[in-house]
Amino acid sequence: MTTLDIPFPAAALTVLDVIRSRRTVDIGQLKPDAVPRAVVEAILEAGTWAPNHGRTEPWRFTVFTGEGRAQLAEVFAQAYAAGSAPDRDSGAALEAQRARAWRAPLWISLELHMPDKPKMPEWEEQAALACAAQNMWLAATAFGLVGKWVSGPVMVSPVAAQALGAPKLLGLLVLGYPAGELPSAQRAPLAQKVTWVE
Numbered sequence: 164m165t166t167l168d169i170p171f172p173a174a175a176l177t178v179l180d181v182i183r184s185r186r187t188v189d190i191g192q193l194k195p196d197a198v199p200r201a202v203v204e205a206i207l208e209a210g211t212w213a214p215n216h217g218r219t220e221p222w223r224f225t226v227f228t229g230e231g232r233a234q235l236a237e238v239f240a241q242a243y244a245a246g247s248a249p250d251r252d253s254g255a256a257l258e259a260q261r262a263r264a265w266r267a268p269l270w271i272s273l274e275l276h277m278p279d280k281p282k283m284p285e286w287e288e289q290a291a292l293a294c295a296a297q298n299m300w301l302a303a304t305a306f307g308l309v310g311k312w313v314s315g316p317v318m319v320s321p322v323a324a325q326a327l328g329a330p331k332l333l334g335l336l337v338l339g340y341p342a343g344e345l346p347s348a349q350r351a352p353l354a355q356k357v358t359w360v361e
Protein backbone atom coordinates (compact mmCIF):
# COMPACT_ATOMS: atom_id res chain seq x y z
CA MET A 164 0.00 0.00 0.00
CA THR A 165 1.04 3.64 0.17
CA THR A 166 4.03 4.67 2.23
CA LEU A 167 2.51 6.83 4.92
CA ASP A 168 4.64 9.67 6.16
CA ILE A 169 1.53 11.45 7.43
CA PRO A 170 -1.41 9.77 9.19
CA PHE A 171 -4.34 9.35 6.79
CA PRO A 172 -7.83 10.06 8.15
CA ALA A 173 -9.92 6.93 8.77
CA ALA A 174 -12.40 8.00 6.06
CA ALA A 175 -9.61 8.21 3.50
CA LEU A 176 -8.36 4.75 4.41
CA THR A 177 -11.90 3.37 4.12
CA VAL A 178 -12.52 4.96 0.72
CA LEU A 179 -9.14 3.83 -0.61
CA ASP A 180 -9.78 0.33 0.65
CA VAL A 181 -13.20 0.17 -1.06
CA ILE A 182 -11.69 1.48 -4.30
CA ARG A 183 -8.98 -1.16 -4.26
CA SER A 184 -11.29 -4.00 -3.32
CA ARG A 185 -13.88 -3.34 -6.09
CA ARG A 186 -13.61 -6.33 -8.35
CA THR A 187 -15.00 -7.54 -11.65
CA VAL A 188 -16.47 -11.01 -11.22
CA ASP A 189 -18.10 -13.18 -13.88
CA ILE A 190 -21.84 -13.60 -13.77
CA GLY A 191 -21.44 -17.33 -13.12
CA GLN A 192 -19.54 -16.56 -9.91
CA LEU A 193 -22.45 -14.81 -8.19
CA LYS A 194 -24.77 -16.27 -5.55
CA PRO A 195 -28.45 -16.21 -6.52
CA ASP A 196 -29.36 -14.36 -3.29
CA ALA A 197 -31.43 -11.20 -3.82
CA VAL A 198 -29.98 -7.83 -2.85
CA PRO A 199 -32.25 -6.05 -0.32
CA ARG A 200 -34.23 -3.14 -1.76
CA ALA A 201 -32.73 -0.61 0.73
CA VAL A 202 -29.24 -1.59 -0.42
CA VAL A 203 -30.20 -1.20 -4.09
CA GLU A 204 -31.66 2.23 -3.34
CA ALA A 205 -28.47 3.30 -1.53
CA ILE A 206 -26.45 2.18 -4.55
CA LEU A 207 -28.68 4.13 -6.95
CA GLU A 208 -28.51 7.20 -4.73
CA ALA A 209 -24.71 6.99 -4.79
CA GLY A 210 -24.92 6.95 -8.59
CA THR A 211 -26.86 10.19 -8.69
CA TRP A 212 -24.16 11.95 -6.64
CA ALA A 213 -21.72 11.61 -9.52
CA PRO A 214 -20.28 14.81 -10.97
CA ASN A 215 -22.06 16.09 -14.07
CA HIS A 216 -21.25 19.20 -16.06
CA GLY A 217 -24.05 21.78 -16.04
CA ARG A 218 -26.18 19.72 -13.63
CA THR A 219 -27.64 17.79 -16.54
CA GLU A 220 -27.79 14.50 -14.60
CA PRO A 221 -27.71 12.63 -17.92
CA TRP A 222 -28.56 9.22 -16.49
CA ARG A 223 -31.57 7.00 -16.04
CA PHE A 224 -31.43 3.56 -14.51
CA THR A 225 -33.75 0.59 -14.86
CA VAL A 226 -33.41 -1.99 -12.11
CA PHE A 227 -34.13 -5.60 -13.03
CA THR A 228 -34.44 -8.00 -10.16
CA GLY A 229 -36.61 -10.96 -9.11
CA GLU A 230 -39.34 -11.78 -11.63
CA GLY A 231 -38.61 -8.47 -13.37
CA ARG A 232 -35.68 -10.24 -15.00
CA ALA A 233 -38.18 -11.90 -17.38
CA GLN A 234 -38.48 -8.51 -19.09
CA LEU A 235 -34.70 -8.18 -19.33
CA ALA A 236 -34.50 -11.70 -20.78
CA GLU A 237 -36.78 -10.59 -23.63
CA VAL A 238 -34.67 -7.44 -24.18
CA PHE A 239 -31.54 -9.61 -24.54
CA ALA A 240 -33.28 -11.99 -26.96
CA GLN A 241 -34.65 -9.11 -29.09
CA ALA A 242 -31.28 -7.37 -29.19
CA TYR A 243 -29.49 -10.58 -30.12
CA ALA A 244 -32.02 -11.40 -32.86
CA ALA A 245 -31.50 -7.92 -34.32
CA GLY A 246 -27.70 -8.21 -34.23
CA SER A 247 -25.23 -9.67 -36.68
CA ALA A 248 -24.32 -12.99 -34.99
CA PRO A 249 -24.55 -15.89 -37.47
CA ASP A 250 -26.86 -17.81 -35.10
CA ARG A 251 -29.23 -14.89 -34.50
CA ASP A 252 -32.17 -16.91 -35.87
CA SER A 253 -31.47 -19.95 -33.71
CA GLY A 254 -34.01 -20.66 -30.99
CA ALA A 255 -31.29 -22.17 -28.78
CA ALA A 256 -29.11 -19.05 -29.09
CA LEU A 257 -32.04 -16.82 -28.14
CA GLU A 258 -32.83 -19.05 -25.16
CA ALA A 259 -29.20 -18.73 -24.05
CA GLN A 260 -29.57 -14.95 -24.21
CA ARG A 261 -32.75 -15.12 -22.12
CA ALA A 262 -31.01 -17.38 -19.59
CA ARG A 263 -28.32 -14.77 -18.95
CA ALA A 264 -30.79 -12.47 -17.25
CA TRP A 265 -31.51 -15.10 -14.58
CA ARG A 266 -27.85 -15.78 -13.78
CA ALA A 267 -27.42 -12.66 -11.62
CA PRO A 268 -29.79 -11.26 -8.99
CA LEU A 269 -29.46 -7.60 -9.90
CA TRP A 270 -29.05 -5.69 -13.15
CA ILE A 271 -28.92 -1.89 -13.42
CA SER A 272 -29.05 -0.38 -16.90
CA LEU A 273 -26.77 2.56 -17.66
CA GLU A 274 -28.97 4.78 -19.85
CA LEU A 275 -27.67 7.99 -21.35
CA HIS A 276 -30.33 10.70 -21.44
CA MET A 277 -29.16 13.98 -22.90
CA PRO A 278 -31.39 17.06 -22.68
CA ASP A 279 -33.45 17.88 -25.83
CA LYS A 280 -31.22 20.86 -26.42
CA PRO A 281 -27.82 19.49 -25.35
CA LYS A 282 -25.79 21.91 -23.26
CA MET A 283 -22.71 19.73 -23.20
CA PRO A 284 -20.92 17.58 -25.75
CA GLU A 285 -21.95 13.95 -25.67
CA TRP A 286 -18.56 12.77 -24.43
CA GLU A 287 -19.04 14.81 -21.25
CA GLU A 288 -22.45 13.28 -20.67
CA GLN A 289 -21.02 9.80 -21.23
CA ALA A 290 -18.22 10.60 -18.82
CA ALA A 291 -20.77 11.71 -16.21
CA LEU A 292 -22.71 8.46 -16.65
CA ALA A 293 -19.46 6.50 -16.28
CA CYS A 294 -18.82 8.38 -13.01
CA ALA A 295 -22.32 7.38 -11.87
CA ALA A 296 -21.59 3.76 -12.76
CA GLN A 297 -18.37 3.83 -10.77
CA ASN A 298 -20.11 5.46 -7.78
CA MET A 299 -22.68 2.67 -7.83
CA TRP A 300 -20.03 -0.01 -8.20
CA LEU A 301 -18.05 1.39 -5.25
CA ALA A 302 -21.15 1.68 -3.09
CA ALA A 303 -22.02 -1.91 -4.04
CA THR A 304 -18.49 -2.99 -3.06
CA ALA A 305 -18.94 -1.40 0.35
CA PHE A 306 -22.07 -3.57 0.76
CA GLY A 307 -20.08 -6.73 -0.06
CA LEU A 308 -21.32 -7.03 -3.64
CA VAL A 309 -19.29 -7.79 -6.74
CA GLY A 310 -20.15 -7.87 -10.40
CA LYS A 311 -19.37 -6.55 -13.78
CA TRP A 312 -20.02 -3.68 -16.15
CA VAL A 313 -21.21 -5.53 -19.27
CA SER A 314 -20.90 -3.69 -22.55
CA GLY A 315 -20.97 -6.34 -25.28
CA PRO A 316 -23.00 -5.87 -28.48
CA VAL A 317 -26.30 -6.96 -26.88
CA MET A 318 -25.76 -4.75 -23.83
CA VAL A 319 -25.28 -1.55 -25.82
CA SER A 320 -27.59 -2.48 -28.69
CA PRO A 321 -29.86 0.31 -30.00
CA VAL A 322 -32.65 -2.30 -29.94
CA ALA A 323 -32.06 -2.90 -26.23
CA ALA A 324 -31.91 0.87 -25.66
CA GLN A 325 -35.22 1.36 -27.46
CA ALA A 326 -36.84 -1.45 -25.46
CA LEU A 327 -35.81 0.42 -22.30
CA GLY A 328 -36.98 3.77 -23.65
CA ALA A 329 -33.42 5.09 -23.60
CA PRO A 330 -31.76 7.12 -26.35
CA LYS A 331 -28.50 5.28 -25.72
CA LEU A 332 -27.37 2.42 -23.52
CA LEU A 333 -23.82 2.23 -22.14
CA GLY A 334 -24.31 -1.31 -20.89
CA LEU A 335 -25.51 -2.66 -17.57
CA LEU A 336 -24.03 -3.09 -14.14
CA VAL A 337 -24.57 -6.67 -12.95
CA LEU A 338 -24.29 -7.20 -9.21
CA GLY A 339 -24.58 -9.96 -6.66
CA TYR A 340 -22.86 -11.53 -3.68
CA PRO A 341 -19.71 -13.48 -4.51
CA ALA A 342 -20.02 -17.27 -4.54
CA GLY A 343 -16.30 -17.82 -3.95
CA GLU A 344 -12.89 -16.21 -3.73
CA LEU A 345 -12.47 -12.90 -5.54
CA PRO A 346 -10.02 -12.84 -8.44
CA SER A 347 -6.77 -11.04 -7.75
CA ALA A 348 -6.07 -7.89 -9.71
CA GLN A 349 -3.02 -5.87 -10.60
CA ARG A 350 -2.32 -2.36 -11.76
CA ALA A 351 0.87 -1.07 -13.31
CA PRO A 352 2.97 1.06 -10.95
CA LEU A 353 2.16 4.77 -10.82
CA ALA A 354 5.65 5.59 -12.04
CA GLN A 355 4.73 4.19 -15.47
CA LYS A 356 1.80 6.54 -15.88
CA VAL A 357 2.40 9.67 -13.89
CA THR A 358 4.63 12.65 -14.55
CA TRP A 359 5.25 14.96 -11.63
CA VAL A 360 6.08 18.58 -12.26
CA GLU A 361 7.27 20.13 -8.98
Ligand SMILES: Cc1cc2nc3c(=O)[nH]c(=O)nc-3n(C[C@H](O)[C@H](O)[C@H](O)COP(=O)(O)O)c2cc1C
Nearest residue numbers: 185186187188311312313314315318334346348349
Ligand atom coordinates in the same frame (compact mmCIF):
# COMPACT_ATOMS: atom_id res chain seq x y z
C1 LIG B 1 -16.82 0.71 -19.69
C2 LIG B 1 -16.50 -0.68 -19.25
C3 LIG B 1 -17.04 -1.76 -19.92
C4 LIG B 1 -16.73 -3.07 -19.55
N1 LIG B 1 -17.30 -4.11 -20.23
C5 LIG B 1 -16.98 -5.38 -19.91
C6 LIG B 1 -17.55 -6.48 -20.61
O1 LIG B 1 -18.38 -6.31 -21.51
N2 LIG B 1 -17.17 -7.72 -20.26
C7 LIG B 1 -16.26 -7.94 -19.26
O2 LIG B 1 -15.93 -9.10 -19.00
N3 LIG B 1 -15.75 -6.92 -18.54
C8 LIG B 1 -16.08 -5.66 -18.84
N4 LIG B 1 -15.56 -4.62 -18.10
C9 LIG B 1 -14.78 -4.91 -16.90
C10 LIG B 1 -13.30 -4.93 -17.12
O3 LIG B 1 -12.95 -6.01 -17.92
C11 LIG B 1 -12.63 -5.00 -15.76
O4 LIG B 1 -12.88 -3.80 -15.11
C12 LIG B 1 -11.15 -5.25 -15.84
O5 LIG B 1 -10.95 -6.57 -16.20
C13 LIG B 1 -10.42 -4.98 -14.56
O6 LIG B 1 -10.88 -5.83 -13.52
P1 LIG B 1 -11.35 -5.19 -12.15
O7 LIG B 1 -12.64 -4.44 -12.47
O8 LIG B 1 -11.60 -6.35 -11.22
O9 LIG B 1 -10.29 -4.28 -11.64
C14 LIG B 1 -15.87 -3.30 -18.45
C15 LIG B 1 -15.32 -2.20 -17.77
C16 LIG B 1 -15.63 -0.91 -18.16
C17 LIG B 1 -15.04 0.24 -17.40
